[in-house]
Amino acid sequence: MAQGSARYERSAAGMVGALIVTLLVILAFVAFRAINRDPLSVHPDKVDYLQVVKDLQGAGGLDPAYPAELPKGWSATRAVYNADNLAWELDLLTADGRYIGLRQAIVQSAGDLLEEYGYEQVHEGATIGIDSAISPEWKTWTFKGHSDDTAYTANLGVQWGDEPNPSRERGKGQTLLVFGGASPKELQQFIGLLAQDPLKG
Structure with a gap:
């Protein structure tokens, strides 16, 4: 046992x-x-935003602001005309993956456009000068609850100087918004690349 x-x-x-x-x-x-x-x-798909710009220019009624080219490593991930908001929308990522968004629409005020895209508690900052073919003056904005985000807005179609400039009348009455979690330096760099020139082809 x-x-x-x-x-x-x-x-x-x-x-x-x-x-x-x-x-x-x-x-x-x-x-x-x-x-x-x-x-x-995960790498978002790149989009041919210039082709979308061409299509919008050909359709008339909207003269979209766009960068003719992007800095090395930057990519466009979304480019659409939002029929609900009647807005041109362009999303990008910088080389280090930081987000930049562009929105262009006819609105009563820049604040309305910011609220349309989810920024409800906005703080209006100073107006600064940026070397841009779109506008020499841009309003700065910061957001409560979005501490890393910065935004810049400009009214399109405004004339500057003593002599009328017909080219500035394009897009009159529209507001342009550039925003995102990219650094202010990168956002201002992007603004400096924007144009509204007709694309060939």
């Missing part, structure tokens, strides 16, 4: 030991896969 009990104890101990070894092998395999697995990265 004692001999059978000893065999049972040895058998039970062997099973426990085998189970522990199996678990250690599984854990080692999982750890190995985790260490050697390439990190999952």
